[in-house]
Amino acid sequence: MMTLHGVDVYLRTPSIPDLPKEFGPFSLTFISNRGSRVWPPPTPEMDLCDWQQCRFLSDNEVTGTQIDELVVHLSGLGWEWTKCQKLFKIDGDNAFSQPY
Amino acid sequence: MAHKVCLIRGDGVGPELVAGVEVIFKAAKVDIDWIDVEAGLKCVEAGKPIVPEDTVAKIKEIGVGLKAPMTTPIGKGSVSPNVTLRKKLNLYACVRPVRSLPGIETPFKNLDIVIFRENTEDLYTQIEYMATETVAHSVKIISEQASEQIIRAAFEYARANGRKKVVGVHKANIMKIGDGLFLRTFNRVKADYPDIESWDNIVDNQCMQLVTKWHLYDILVMPNLYGDIVSDLAAGMMGGLGVAPGANYGHKCALFEAVHGSAPKYTGMNKVNPTALLLSGTLMLDHLGEHAARVNIEGALEATLKKGIKTYDLGGNATTSGFSEAVASELK
Numbered sequence: 514m515m516t517l518h519g520v521d522v523y524l525r526t527p528s529i530p531d532l533p534k535e536f537g538p539f540s541l542t543f544i545s546n547r548g549s550r551v552w553p554p555p556t557p558e559m560d561l562c563d564w565q566q567c568r569f570l571s572d573n574e575v576t577g578t579q580i581d582e583l584v585v586h587l588s589g590l591g592w593e594w595t596k597c598q599k600l601f602k603i604d605g606d607n608a609f610s611q612p613y
Numbered sequence: 614m615a616h617k618v619c620l621i622r623g624d625g626v627g628p629e630l631v632a633g634v635e636v637i638f639k640a641a642k643v644d645i646d647w648i649d650v651e652a653g654l655k656c657v658e659a660g661k662p663i664v665p666e667d668t669v670a671k672i673k674e675i676g677v678g679l680k681a682p683m684t685t686p687i688g689k690g691s692v693s694p695n696v697t698l699r700k701k702l703n704l705y706a707c708v709r710p711v712r713s714l715p716g717i718e719t720p721f722k723n724l725d726i727v728i729f730r731e732n733t734e735d736l737y738t739q740i741e742y743m744a745t746e747t748v749a750h751s752v753k754i755i756s757e758q759a760s761e762q763i764i765r766a767a768f769e770y771a772r773a774n775g776r777k778k779v780v781g782v783h784k785a786n787i788m789k790i791g792d793g794l795f796l797r798t799f800n801r802v803k804a805d806y807p808d809i810e811s812w813d814n815i816v817d818n819q820c821m822q823l824v825t826k827w828h829l830y831d832i833l834v835m836p837n838l839y840g841d842i843v844s845d846l847a848a849g850m851m852g853g854l855g856v857a858p859g860a861n862y863g864h865k866c867a868l869f870e871a872v873h874g875s876a877p878k879y880t881g882m883n884k885v886n887p888t889a890l891l892l893s894g895t896l897m898l899d900h901l902g903e904h905a906a907r908v909n910i911e912g913a914l915e916a917t918l919k920k921g922i923k924t925y926d927l928g929g930n931a932t933t934s935g936f937s938e939a940v941a942s943e944l945k
């Protein structure tokens with residue numbers, strides 16, 4: 514069974530964004546740049562491209578509406594998202610990859 | 614003064630190969646201060662990360678490393694130590710030279726090609742999702758800055774090493790956006806190098822041409838996944854992974870590695886060919902400015918192969934240590 518647990522929000526910004534660490538049921542678990550974790554520290558010495566993958570995740574099942582509210586909240590803070598990907602579990606297992 | 618070099622002895626047959634290289638370097642009187650750092654399966658078994666942070670920090674501090682093959686544990690959540698090192702050290706350029714060696718018979722006479730593989734992005738970002746219960750989605754990222762970095766590295770290498778031609782390899786006829794960006798970047802950068810002949814090829818055509826018209830090619834530069842595949846194809850043309858060296862370069866450090874696996878089934882059998890790690894080591898010597906030592910060791914290797922002394926992968930019966938001692942005895 515597929516259950517919804519979070520969202521990867523891809524932001525267009527050249528540096529590591531300072532985002533809310535909690536929002537509703539979600540925690541910001543990491544920010545990656547091209548698959549390499551850049552937050553939380555230690556941040557590798559790497560060339561950043563201007564597209565940051567920001568993962569908001571909940572241990573519990575969430576609703577699509579809660580994800581919509583999170584994305585609207587981030588937009589309201591002035592962040593420009595270019596892509597969002599919902600994060601599912603299938604039969605309790607993560608159906609999404611982890612960063613390096 | 615001795616050159617400081619971080620050394621990862623690796624898993625499986627890795628330590629045996631390192632021992633062979635140490636014998637040859639010692640005989641060549643190359644002054645290396647080897648600094649052992651740990652990574653790989655042994656770290657995982659000890660409850661540590663596969664590449665501990667102090668290993669990353671030490672290689673950054675020293676700036677140069679030689680790495681024997683490591684084992685990627687099988688199972689959910691396991692990560693490749695090789696990819697981890699490339700990412701954490703920002704080793705953006707994977708360079709794989711392939712050339713004919715005497716005594717190794719292949720259909721590809723006078724092979725001499727250097728492959729530049731982008732090392733930080735493409736499908737190797739490993740960002741993947743199940744979009745539905747029946748559809749998987751892998752994210753391929755191509756950035757202009759990483760593309761320019763590897764393309765410029767290839768052209769600069771051509772100039773510095775007297776190479777004449779650079780070919781950009783892509784699949785922009787199908788992936789018009791991602792590979793299209795790589796191709797546009799290639800065409801922009803090549804204009805800065807009018808002294809180097811350059812053109813582009815679609816990757817499937819490039820593979821066909823490699824095995825039919827290899828003598829037309831000099832330097833190939835390509836995104837990560839194509840580089841992974843084409844460099845192994847080229848290694849096969851050279852004589853197999855047992856003889857194919859590799860180097861990874863970043864802004865601040867370089868890591869040299871045999872590109873084959875750790876061959877756990879041969880562990881302790883003194884059987885596997887040390888040539889790939891040895892030639893990775895001679896690339897490292899060049900990087901350290903020890904050009905004479907590189908020529909000396911590669912000459913000894915070629916003399917050994919010409920005598921028909923070979924390990925099992927090349928049809929011979931020499932052991933790892935026996936082959937290494939034979940190379941060492943050829944050193945002047």
